[in-house]
Amino acid sequence: MVDALGCLTRLRVGQSRGNPAPNKPCLMLAIICEIQAGHITSPRVVIDTRLISRYHELYELAAGSRHEARPWLPLWFLASDKGPDGAAGSLWQPELSPTLAGVVDQLGAPRSLDQLLKRFGAARLHPELLARLGSEQAAREAGAHLITRYFAWSPDTQAKLHDYLDEAFASGSYEKSPEQLKGSSPVSPQQAKARSAAFRSLVLEAYDYRCAASRLRYITPDYRYLVEAAHLVPFAESQDDRPSNGVALTPNLHWAMDNHLIAPGPDHRWHVSPTVDALVPDSRWLCELDEQPLVLPRDPRWQPDREALAWRLAHLQR
Known part of the structure; x- marks a missing residue:
């Protein structure tokens, strides 16, 4: 040794x-x-x-x-x-x-x-x-x-x-080489798991473990994070696990984005689907997000790709 x-x-x-x-x-x-x-x-x-x-x-x-x-x-x-x-x-x-x-x-x-x-x-x-x-x-x-x-x-x-x-x-x-995170699907379950872990780690660190929409940041005493790494363009369509294709979101807002109820736009603001009824009290938590600024990473390398943001906005429920 x-x-x-x-x-x-x-x-x-x-x-x-x-x-x-x-x-x-x-x-x-x-x-x-x-x-x-x-x-x-x-x-x-x-x-x-x-x-x-x-x-x-x-x-x-x-x-x-x-x-x-x-x-x-x-x-x-x-x-x-x-x-x-x-x-x-x-x-x-x-x-x-x-x-x-x-x-x-x-x-x-x-x-x-x-x-x-x-x-x-x-x-x-x-x-x-x-x-x-x-x-x-x-x-x-x-x-x-x-x-x-x-x-x-x-x-x-x-x-x-x-x-x-x-x-x-x-x-x-x-x-160490995030450019490898864009491309064809991983050839093995192990590669897929490693890519997913790298995407999560890079995205959460880029946003300093803070939600890009609500600005909430909470880390438990035993170091579990409130936020999740969310793809802007789904991996199945983009084959892109680079952090520029992701944002950090709390689980409820991750769900809302994946269901096209909210979307970050190229204007770096959040947009809420008109299908969300502002008159319903239970919808207020989403409606209040409309036109709010998108939290951006300090490192410009990891800021959201404009085309990915445009994809999200184009798929907002109308």
């Missing part, structure tokens, strides 16, 4: 129900997935929504529950682990302010994610380890060693984690 990866099998983990605690291994698996998705590209790892959500997904597979994930613990205690060169604390180095660095040993472990983020919002992953994990082959090897080393007690859990990594790596390949 390459030593840069060997450090992952020497994590200092506690015990949970008589087995190795899954916190640190799940965090490292999440980091590996985010590297393969092109979201982490430098040793500086930002503790953002994507990473924490990914950690919760893996923790749920490993422990059967999202509610006990407590991401602040591995984010904090990973700093005590040795990196590839054997230097203590070099695997993960939180970016602490000079003022906080002098007293951090007296603070004790944080008791919530908010408390941890007040101490640091990013940390540095050992650059040698990052370089190795940039290779898909090495990333798969690292994932296999983490799963074998810390989840040997459950073949079923190992299988679930391996399946998760397979899908994450396939989805990550699309995320």
Whole structure:
């Protein structure tokens, strides 16, 4: 085993129900997935929504529950682990302010994610380890060693984690090259699932997990999102999973758009079908959306395609 990866099998983990605690291994698996998705590209790892959500997904597979994930613990205690060169604390180095660095040993472990983020919002992953994990082959090897080393007690859990990594790596390949998301239908169910996952991830991140119509943004304490990724031109017709063919919507508004009761137009405003009766009280939640501005991604690459918006408006019920 390459030593840069060997450090992952020497994590200092506690015990949970008589087995190795899954916190640190799940965090490292999440980091590996985010590297393969092109979201982490430098040793500086930002503790953002994507990473924490990914950690919760893996923790749920490993422990059967999202509610006990407590991401602040591995984010904090990973700093005590040795990196590839054997230097203590070099695997993960939180970016602490000079003022906080002098007293951090007296603070004790944080008791919530908010408390941890007040101490640091990013940390540095050992650059040698990052370089190795940039290779898909090495990333798969690292994932296999983490799963074998810390989840040997459950073949079923190992299988679930391996399946998760397979899908994450396939989805990550699309995320790094989103131009691949337009074209003929995927040739296998696995490809279809990976494309769908990449579409969802790119769209929700582009809109910062906020509904493009209602502006609602809600992430549960165990990191589930209120919004869904909705195609502008249906995939069956467009064969297009690029984020420019999608918007983030709450489930009720996703349903309304798919049923052509509302549509975002090329004017970047929402339009409501005249078939929706404004005099019916239960219709007001839709009618109030008429002529409201469409929430747009900050990144111009992911803003809705004008032809896709025109398609939606043309198919509004008249």
